[in-house]
Amino acid sequence: MKLSLNSFQGELPVVADRLLPDNAASACMNGRYEGGSLVPEREVYDRVSVVIPGGAGGFQLTDETTIQNAFNNPPAPGSNLSIIAQDSWLITIPTTGDIIRGPLASDAYNRWYIARQGSAPKVRYTKDGATGEKGLAVNPPVLSYSFEIGYADSPASQRFGGGISQRPEGLALVRARQDEYQGSARWYGTEFDITAKPEQLKASLEADEIPYESVFSTYVLTVVSILGEESKISGPSRVVERLESDSIVLGVILQFGDAIFDDPQIEKVNVYRSDGSGSFGYVGSLSRAEYDVQLGESATRLATNSFDVVLWSNGFTAFFVDTVPSSKLGESNITADWDQPDTSMASITNVGAGLLAGHFDGTVCFCEPYYPHAWPVEYQYNxxxxxxxxxxxxxxxxxxxxxxxxxxxxxxxxxxxxxxxxxxxxxxxxxxxxxxxxxxxxxxxxxxxxxxxxxxxxxxxxxxxxxxxxxxxxxxxxxxxxxxxxxxxxxxxxxxxxxxxxxxxxxxxxxDPWAQLGAVTVLDGYYNPASDSFWILLIEDDVLTRIVKFGAGDLAELSWRSKEFQIPGGLAFSSARVEGDEDVQFILTGDGGYSYSATITSDAPFRLPPGRPRTLQLELRSSGRIDAVAVATSMQELY
Structure with a gap:
């Protein structure tokens, strides 16, 4: 008779010992199944670790170079190396959450997206060699706070008094300057005469026998972040009557308020216009640099004989002149439905094809594919x-x-x-x-x-x-x-x-991979397939928070104990054999005080002490792979 184990299973705690499958363990530690064999786990490698002085609940290594160099050049035996965490290659969050790489394969800004309970989602990025962090949302401009117009025949309180919200939208008409007009504004090298109302401009064009046509237009704005992320569109302006001519440049002044660039993460404002088609075509943009130039100018009053418009004063500090005819409008705006992510979004995960998913309360939400800052309400599922x-x-x-x-x-x-x-x-x-x-x-x-x-x-x-x-x-x-x-x-x-x-x-x-550590609580971890590295964030003895490399230390000693086998009466097992790649401690026990223990150093069969126990139980311990074990009533049965 032969008891032979050619594959190994782990524990099945709910199953009574006598009913376990023959290859199941009644107890095991630091072993795992691999290809039918039993292999030992490795301990964590703690001679090199990243120490996080302020603690953390989650982490992500954005660049493994520093820590990998330390692992490749470990300290002398018996000593340890502690690396202090740096923002340039590590993201930490104080509580449980998600930190994921952005969906763009070659992201110029190396963006990582962060979501956790109790905090609005964020994005970590690298720009011009420096690491930064900002809110994931790019808030659209509020149009009523962004445009301003002042007419000479409008009440002063309507033009300049009270709060910004009381001021009408900033739309004024302009035409290319002619010598007989006294007041003008300069826009990219072209001087314009300012005319507050279509009737005045029409009269001047007719007097000069310049043909024109009326176009009724509506404007919207978006803002663009320093990472090139464009916001949802603002609400529409009122409808304005523009005039177009093939003979002379005509346009509309849009005057912006201070609030348009209050957010330091905003790089520029995009202007879009609809001429009745239903879509908004690109007109142009005002960059922060251009805004700063205008902001540096002295307050200026531009006037003609019959009206005036004040620019760069009373909180309205920049303007944009639209001279683009309908036939030259740029690409249509695509951000009309690009809502901001919910501020209570508690998770974020990459689900493939440029798509990120998150959740808040009982709602699952998705971003616009490859635009992780845009989370349309239409993509929410409750x-x-x-x-x-x-x-x-x-x-x-x-x-x-x-x-x-x-x-x-x-x-x-x-x-x-x-x-x-x-x-x-x-x-x-x-x-x-x-x-x-x-x-x-x-x-x-x-x-x-x-x-x-x-x-x-x-x-x-x-x-x-x-x-x-x-x-x-x-x-x-x-x-x-x-x-x-x-x-x-x-x-x-x-x-x-x-x-x-x-x-x-x-x-x-x-x-139990923590042999060299104190009491451990694991907080987070991630596997990097590119470097085949598995990093674990843990807190040791409720005091020290650090990152260690899992599965990179010394091989732990595995132990595996079989079920208790019932042996028919009268049988005596005389021989055994263990197959593995390292020394194995072989322990065989049975009822009636039967016991045998030996260190097996080869695959050769060996003799067991005499005895006729009615139960037998095997235990194996090793720091190497164990492929098979057998006990038999004769040597011949082992081959």
């Missing part, structure tokens, strides 16, 4: 339930769908167009109890519920740990505290001082 308030707990994109976990039922979303996503509510009450425990596993996702680990694929949802843990055993792991990752195609999870690897096919493998 998961309200008639029976209860639904709160979104986390979002993850798998190979075939987007999974939205809630405090009730999970929801699958399908589609590539953010405004046309289909939804499938999974008919199972399975609340996600830990946002950080939600992990994309490729074709499916895993997340912790009150009862166990839920596996959701495009066609089904099931409690994948049902045959592994009882509810009481599962709750003892503190699923609400899970911080989990996809690691070697398994579910790697940390919760307080507990750490384990779970695989749906091979079971539960507890690990």
């Amino acid at each position: 998961f309200a339930d008639d029976k209860a308030d639904v709160e979104v707990m986390g979002i993850v994109a798998t190979a075939g769908f987007i999974l939205v976990t809630t405090n009730s039922r999970p929801v699958l979303m399908f589609g590539s167009e953010p405004g046309a996503m289909s939804q499938q509510v999974v008919d199972i009450v399975a609340p996600n109890v830990s946002r950080r425990g939600l992990v994309d596993m490729g074709d499916y996702a895993l997340y912790p519920t009150h009862d166990g680990l839920m596996m959701v694929s495009s066609g089904s949802a099931r409690l994948v740990t049902k045959g592994v843990f009882s509810k009481e055993q599962w709750q003892a792991l503190n699923p609400a505290g899970f911080v989990a990752f996809r690691y070697n195609e398994s579910y790697l999870c940390f919760s307080g001082g507990v750490a384990f690897i779970f695989n749906a096919e091979t079971g539960y493998f507890p690990i």
Whole structure:
């Protein structure tokens, strides 16, 4: 008779020891399944670490050069190197949240997007060699605060008195200057006569026998950030009658107020115009640099015999002259529906094809593809339930769908167009109890519920740990505290001082990778496939917050103990064999005081002490791979 184990599984705590499969562990530590064999986990590499003096709840390394150089040139044995965190290569946030790279493959600004509970979403960027951070939202200009006009025959209080909101919109008509006109304004080298009303301009053109036509136009503005992000359009101006002529340059003055450049992150203002077509074509822009030049000018009064317009005074400090005929309008504006992200957006994740997804309360939202600052209201999906308030707990994109976990039922979303996503509510009450425990596993996702680990694929949802843990055993792991990752195609999870690897096919493998550290709580982590580096943010002894490299230290000693095998009476096992690539401590115990322990240094069979125990249990310990183990009643059976 031979007991042979050619593959190994992890623990199945809910199963009684005598009923375990032959290759399942009754106890194991620091081992994991790999290709049918049992392999040891590595400890964390803590001789080099990044120290975060102020603490953190989440992080992202935007450039690994500094820390990788330190790992490539480690300190002398017995000493450690602590690198102080720097903003130039590390982003930290004080609480749990998401930090993701932008969707552009070659982003000139190296943008990273940040969302967390209790704070408006932000973007971290690099510009002109310096690192900066700003709000993700680019707020549209408020048109009534942006345009100003003053007519000589308007009441002074309407032109210049009171607050900005009391002033009418800034539209005035101009024509190219002729010598007989006294007052003028200069715009890019051209001098213009200013005429406040269409009737006056028409009269002057008719007097000069210049043909013209009337065009009724509406203006909108957008602002553009220092990162080239264009805002949603402002509200429209009133309709203004413009005059166009093939013989002379005619135009409209738009005068801006101080508030247009109050936000230091705004680089320029874009002007768009509609001439009745329904779309707004590009007219031109006023940059901050041009605004600053105008701001530096003295307050100037421009006048003609019959009216005046005041520029650069009373809080209205810049102007723009539109001389673009209808036939020369630029590209149509595309930002009419580009709303700002909700200020309470608590998560952000990349779901592919330039699309980012986030959530706030019970609503899932999407950005405009490849424009992460624009989050149209039309791309929002509310998961309200008639029976209860639904709160979104986390979002993850798998190979075939987007999974939205809630405090009730999970929801699958399908589609590539953010405004046309289909939804499938999974008919199972399975609340996600830990946002950080939600992990994309490729074709499916895993997340912790009150009862166990839920596996959701495009066609089904099931409690994948049902045959592994009882509810009481599962709750003892503190699923609400899970911080989990996809690691070697398994579910790697940390919760307080507990750490384990779970695989749906091979079971539960507890690990203890912190041999050189004190009491550890894992806060965050991420895997960089480009450098094959897995970084972990942890707090040690409730005091020191630092980043260490997971799976890069020394090999830990794995231990694996089998079930208790029942042996038919009268049989005596005399021989054994262990196959592996390192020395293995082989321990065999049985009833009646039977016990044998030896360090096995080769794959050759070896003799066991005499005895006829009715139960046998194997235990293996090693810092190397174990491929197989067998015990038999004769040497011949081992070959």
